[in-house]
Amino acid sequence: MYSNNMASLGSGIWMLLLLLSFFCFNAVVFTGADGQGLEVEARRPISHHKGNNSLLFDVKRFGARADGRTDDSKAFIAAWKEACGATGKVKLLIPKGMYLIGPVKFAGPCKNVSSLTVYMKGYLKATAKLSRYGSGTGWVEFGWLERLTLTGGGTFDGQGAKAWPYNCTNDSKCKLLPTNVKFVAMNQTVVQGITSLNSKFFHIALVECKNFKGTKIKISAPADSPNTDGIHVERSSSVYISQSLIGTGDDCISIGQGNSQVTITRIKCGPGHGISVGSLGRYEDEGDVSGLVVRDCAMSGTTNGIRIKTWANSPGSSAATNMTFENIVMNNVTNPIIIDQSYCPFSSCISTEPSKVKLSDIYFKQIRGTSSSAVAVALECSKGIPCQNIYLENVHLELSSGEKQATSSCKNVRGARYIGEQIPPPCA
Numbered sequence: 236m237y238s239n240n241m242a243s244l245g246s247g248i249w250m251l252l253l254l255l256s257f258f259c260f261n262a263v264v265f266t267g268a269d270g271q272g273l274e275v276e277a278r279r280p281i282s283h284h285k286g287n288n289s290l291l292f293d294v295k296r297f298g299a300r301a302d303g304r305t306d307d308s309k310a311f312i313a314a315w316k317e318a319c320g321a322t323g324k325v326k327l328l329i330p331k332g333m334y335l336i337g338p339v340k341f342a343g344p345c346k347n348v349s350s351l352t353v354y355m356k357g358y359l360k361a362t363a364k365l366s367r368y369g370s371g372t373g374w375v376e377f378g379w380l381e382r383l384t385l386t387g388g389g390t391f392d393g394q395g396a397k398a399w400p401y402n403c404t405n406d407s408k409c410k411l412l413p414t415n416v417k418f419v420a421m422n423q424t425v426v427q428g429i430t431s432l433n434s435k436f437f438h439i440a441l442v443e444c445k446n447f448k449g450t451k452i453k454i455s456a457p458a459d460s461p462n463t464d465g466i467h468v469e470r471s472s473s474v475y476i477s478q479s480l481i482g483t484g485d486d487c488i489s490i491g492q493g494n495s496q497v498t499i500t501r502i503k504c505g506p507g508h509g510i511s512v513g514s515l516g517r518y519e520d521e522g523d524v525s526g527l528v529v530r531d532c533a534m535s536g537t538t539n540g541i542r543i544k545t546w547a548n549s550p551g552s553s554a555a556t557n558m559t560f561e562n563i564v565m566n567n568v569t570n571p572i573i574i575d576q577s578y579c580p581f582s583s584c585i586s587t588e589p590s591k592v593k594l595s596d597i598y599f600k601q602i603r604g605t606s607s608s609a610v611a612v613a614l615e616c617s618k619g620i621p622c623q624n625i626y627l628e629n630v631h632l633e634l635s636s637g638e639k640q641a642t643s644s645c646k647n648v649r650g651a652r653y654i655g656e657q658i659p660p661p662c663a
């Protein structure tokens with residue numbers, strides 16, 4: 236029975252201790268890691284070093300494997316915790332490599348951080364397990380931060396194809412899929428030179444942001460991917476989005492409720508549903524939209540060019556006013572200019588009551604190109620509250636087919652003004 240000598244008993248205990256420490260180490264530091272290639276350094280990370288007076292926090296120093304298979308979320312969160320807690324100029328680095336991550340929140344406030352750069356060279360791949368995400372949250376979320384710069388040429392790949400069958404397009408009560416990158420309650424944000432691919436839901440969303448500047452952003456998802464809006468903006472002000480390339484399955488840019496001073500320039504959109512205001516008026520207490528400028532954009536093969544849509548039977552009484560759409564080129568767009576105040580996409584919604592969202596002071600200037608449908612200009616406003624002061628100046632939209640002239644359609648428009656060239660001819 237007791238044939239083991241002391242030596243073998245001793246080595247058995249050592250094996251046990253080794254195994255124990257091995258498993259504990261994995262459990263505490265790298266949950267989900269396969270245990271290979273652990274470096275001692277990773278255990279006590281050299282968390283940062285100085286470069287140009289900014290503190291550098293490299294996710295790899297916090298245990299990110301960047302092998303595209305191991306879940307690196309914990310390393311990102313650990314790096315963030317230290318970066319946000321630091322004092323002075325801070326840089327969070329995501330080096331080249333492929334990182335599989337679940338939902339990650341970069342939340343502030345970071346009290347002693349004077350400027351914050353997330354320098355992302357890497358390729359982030361979202362976990363496909365939908366149970367990991369909360370309804371309508373962000374896969375990667377930045378919140379309650381001041382002076383964030385997100386840049387570096389990296390990619391957010393939402394791995395949407397496996398999630399799209401679970402979309403909510405026909406069901407108002409289902410669990411919303413996650414947005415690729417969400418910004419919440421941010422002040423003075425710069426996003427430059429990043430890519431978003433195949434988001435499960437919206438690619439990028441801004442909620443309650445002030446002073447946001449997004450440039451050189453690339454967004455791509457298939458034309459038939461559901462709810463994959465490129466950039467959605469809500470309850471934000473002083474937002475500037477420019478020089479970006481957006482091809483997706485829903486709106487390239489959507490301006491939701493409660494926004495003011497939003498400027499959008501030099502966007503190439505297509506495929507997609509165009510640049511939209513709305514849908515507005517779904518809920519009781521929505522904020523107004525005002526001071527929107529969309530300028531120097533090109534739409535190609537999109538279902539809409541410029542669209543303003545509000546819900547029928549809307550419970551609240553919000554308004555959208557002072558909106559300018561200028562120098563927009565339409566290439567084979569189904570509805571180049573469309574105002575639709577009887578939006579009602581669910582079988583359960585009621586379209587009998589008119590929309591209560593008031594639309595006024597809307598300027599369309601230098602809009603030209605081709606329409607793939609007969610009605611190139613549709614101004615279909617609410618029977619309850621007609622549109623007021625719609626200006627069309629130098630509109631030249633022909634049919635893509637080159638056949639007969641395109642037409643206009645109007646409902647409940649009060650005080651439309653037509654200046655300069657008008658093709659199609661205005662409503663009688």
Ligand SMILES: *[C@@H]1O[C@H](CO)[C@@H](O)[C@H](O)[C@H]1NC(C)=O
Pocket residue numbers: 286287
């Ligand atoms: C320091 O800044 C200069 C210019 O801003 C840049 O060229 C250089 O690469 C930076 N060095 C480091 C270590 O970040």
Ligand SMILES: *[C@@H]1O[C@H](CO)[C@@H](O)[C@H](O)[C@H]1NC(C)=O
Pocket residue numbers: 320322346347
């Ligand atoms: C912030 O910095 C100040 C002065 O440098 C220091 O006294 C304070 O403890 C720091 N606060 C935090 C939360 O790190």
Ligand SMILES: *[C@@H]1O[C@H](CO)[C@@H](O)[C@H](O)[C@H]1NC(C)=O
Pocket residue numbers: 379380381420421422445
């Ligand atoms: C953003 O700035 C405003 C002042 O403009 C301030 O009241 C607010 O607290 C700031 N928000 C955050 C998240 O720092």
Ligand SMILES: *[C@@H]1O[C@H](CO)[C@@H](O)[C@H](O)[C@H]1NC(C)=O
Pocket residue numbers: 399400401402403404405406459460461
């Ligand atoms: C979106 O969901 C509907 C069911 O509500 C489904 O029929 C459709 O195929 C889904 N779309 C995609 C692209 O998977």
Ligand SMILES: *[C@@H]1O[C@H](CO)[C@@H](O)[C@H](O)[C@H]1NC(C)=O
Pocket residue numbers: 404405580581
């Ligand atoms: C979803 O709704 C659209 C119209 O909004 C309809 O064309 C489509 O057939 C519906 N799909 C399902 C799966 O109910």
Ligand SMILES: *[C@@H]1O[C@H](CO)[C@@H](O)[C@H](O)[C@H]1NC(C)=O
Pocket residue numbers: 496497525526527528557
């Ligand atoms: C309309 O919006 C523009 C752009 O935001 C702004 O400059 C202008 O002052 C606004 N006009 C009125 C009358 O509010």
Ligand SMILES: *[C@@H]1O[C@H](CO)[C@@H](O)[C@H](O)[C@H]1NC(C)=O
Pocket residue numbers: 536567569607635
């Ligand atoms: C224009 O778009 C329609 C679909 O909306 C498509 O069938 C047609 O081939 C397109 N024409 C050109 C010239 O691209």
